[in-house]
Amino acid sequence: MKSASEGAFFFDELKEVIPIDKALSILSSYFGYTSFRTGQENAINNVLEGKDTLCVMPTGGGKSVCYQVPALVMEGTVLVVSPLISLMKDQVDALHQIGIPAAYINSTLSTEEYFGTMEIAAEGGYRLLYVAPERFESQSFVQQINRMKIPMIAIDEAHCISQWGHDFRPSYRMMSRVIQSFEKRPVVLALTATATPAVRDDICEQLHIESDHTVMTGFERSNLTFSVIKGQDREKFVKDYVKKNEGEAGIIYAATRKAVDQVHAMLERTGVKVARYHAGLSDVFRQTEQDRFLMDEATVMVATNAFGMGIDKSNIRYVIHYQMPKNMESYYQEAGRAGRDGLDSECTLLFSSQDVITQRFLIDQSQDSQRIPAELEKLQSMIDYCHTESCLQKFIIAYFGESEIEDCGRCANCTDTRERFEVTVEVQKVLSCVIRMGQRFGKTMIAQVLTGSRNKKVLEFGFDKLTTYGLMKERNAKDVSDFIEFIISENFLGVENGQFPIIYVTEQGKDVLTGKVKVFRKGSVETKQITKEDPLFNQLRALRMKLAQEAGVPPFVVFSDKTLRDMAAKMPVTEEAFLEVNGVGAAKLERYGEVFMEEIKSYSAELV
Structure with a gap:
């Protein structure tokens, strides 16, 4: 393996290490x-000393400064390799704003x-030239950059180089x-936010980085609250969450295009300034929607995982996963797009047993069958998290x-004080109904039988004659479906995969039926407002929007929310x-200070 010092040619010319001062x-x-x-200081020191370095920092940890x-x-010119077109533009715009x-x-x-x-x-x-990795397939481009003075190559999203990563891209090889x-x-700086030990080892091996030249800051995001x-x-x-946090930027992720369209339509009907993004939309439409979100013209973006890689928008206050993603790497990267400015933000995952079936289907459709076992293993970790x-x-x-590591003391599990209610009898009603229906139907049909529906299928199967028919008729079918979801999440009911998800009673469920186990359920999670009202902050935010529109850049490029909050305080x-x-x-003082x-x-004058 080539040592890092062999590659650092400019540092021999400088004769001395550039001080961190x-x-x-x-x-x-x-x-x-x-x-x-x-x-950041360790990573910068390393590259200034000519050491090839792997830098692992969570999303929003400040990798770009490195x-x-x-x-x-x-x-000379630092070459930044990035697969993310939107990130390139955002970062170049931001650098121009500060005179670089x-x-x-x-x-x-x-x-x-x-x-x-x-x-x-x-x-x-x-000073910096951002380049997509596919560009290096052009021999003429490689020859051109070889004639330039390039002291460093920064490889962003470096997990893409690893076949063990969740987003492997052959062009990175x-x-x-x-x-x-x-x-x-040039000296090499590889950067990533989501890398397991196997992925980190692979990055170092591929790029000839000595393993002790890895800078890891820890993956914890202390300003994020998970639930x-x-x-x-x-x-x-x-609907309730978005309404209570009107004016705050948020992303809602869904696993399928259909779900994105449904959530988008639902929010649009309630008057929310909402955008949507998925691969089924045209390139022009997707770009327009992304620009609306970046420019704060739309406060909420509903999207599949096709959206967000490299989105540098710093003022996202919440990320909601409407459906469970396929692995922890994707989840943490997507959730981590909240609170990049360091202010308190929330990450919420809304879990349903159907999500597991959806993700297994999507994994099975993967073109590379050799990766399926590893992807299923990652999916199981995601299910365990839920x-x-x-x-x-x-x-x-x-x-x-x-x-x-210690418990965070902030997440929903650490702070949950909801009262528990015993629901053993209600659970027994559902389990008994599932057995009497032959354990060969899905959630919708079970809910219809329990609520006494006169649905044609219910009557055809003769389920109106069952002793469990109408046992929960005081509740609506949607409410009973949600209750069945709770029972599945507690592992008293299982879901058999297939073309249609069939629900059956598990061994733990049988213990509930025989009275060996009691079941308790906590009250519903209530939505709440993330940030407190601040009139001066709102005024400064409106001014920022005006200036950003005049300059043709996203508002966060002018100043982040964190800067505006500090400005409002000082x-x-x-x-x-x-x-x-x-x-x-x-x-920034010269450009925006006076206004x-x-x-x-x-x-201040209005307060007097």
């Missing part, structure tokens, strides 16, 4: 932060734009060969290989005080 000065003057986050700051220290020359090369550029960008890049006109092709080999909700009406929960009664954050972190009216606001550097300080003065 210079990097800290850049962080302050350009990005407006007075100190590095956990792990290559953006060195790009302003090193001579950057560009991207991807399929959205015309031929003229491509050659124009490459001409400027060849002249050293950019070329990176090792491309790196070796340089006459003067799993089972056996409740999903539509009602989502049923655990221990700390949810701890469960996630343990999955990614961290041990000796109420700066001088340049010195404005620079003290978290996330304000010299470029925001005028808004604060106007607000």
Whole structure:
């Protein structure tokens, strides 16, 4: 294996290691932060010393700073490899806002734009150049970048290089060969948010990174609150939640296009500014919907997992999974899109037994049959997460290989104080009905029999003659269906996979029927408002929207919610005080300082 020092050619020319003080000065003057986050300084130190490095940080942990700051220290242009077109644009827009020359090369550029960008890049006109991995399939492109002065290659979403990862992309496998092709080999920084121990080992092996040059900050996101909700009406929960958090940005993920369309239509009927995104929509429509969400013109995005990779929107306050995703990597990456600015945010998973069948079907449709056993194993971990009664954050972190961790004290399992009610008799009614129906029907038919439906099928099968017919007629079929979901989640009923999901009584269920086990159910989870009202923050947010529209950039590119919250708290009216606001550097002061300080003065005058 080639050592990292062999590849770090520019550092021999510099003769001495660049002090971290210079990097800290850049962080302050350009990005407006007075100190590095956990792990950032170690990663930056490593690359400035010429060490190839793997950086594992959770979504929102600040990975981009680990290559953006060195790009302003090193001579030449840092190459950033990313599979995410939307992320490239967002990051380049954000860098332009703070006065850093950057560009991207991807399929959205015309031929003229491509050659124009490459001409400027060849002249050293950019500090950072973002490139899609597929671009390296072009020999002429590889030859062009070989003539440029490239001190570092940052490989974002590095888990895509591993066949053990949840999002393996063959184009990433070329990176090792491309790196070796340089006459003067750049230092390599691989970055990812979701990597199990096996994936981390594979990344290091593929990119020739020494394992002790791995910077891991821990997977915990201390500003996120996790919860799993089972056996409740999903539509009602989502409707109530979105209404109570009107004005806050959120993403609702669903496993299928059909579910996305249904949830989108339901929210649209209630007057919510909602967008949708899935692979069944045209490219133009998807881009328009994504732009509406990024520009805060739509507050809620309903989407399949086709949406979100590389979305740099920092002010997402909640992520709801309307259906269970297929693995923990996908779940944590998607949930982690909440609270990228560090403010408190919520991640809620609404579980139904049908989700397991849906995901097994989607895995079976996978083109690579060799990956199916591994995918089913990952799915089982996701199912276990939905049923655990221990700390949810701890469960996630343990999955990614961290041990000796404390309960988070924030998740729904850690803070659950709901009262428990005994429901043994009601459960026995359902179990008895399932047995009397021959254990060969699904949830809908069982609910219809229990509620005394005169449905044609119910009468054809003679189920109106059963002793369990109409036993729960005081409840509606939807409510009984939700109750059946609760019984399934407690493993008293099982679901047999097949073309139609058939429900049967488990061994634990038989113990309930014979009176050996009592069943208790907690009250429903109530929706709540995430953030407190703040009039000045709302005024500053409206001003940010106006300025963003004028500049043609997403509002979070102007200032993050965290910066606006800090601004509202400190109420700066001088340049010195404005620079003290978290996330304000010299470029942002010059561009926006005066107009925001005028808004604060106007607000203060109205209070007098």
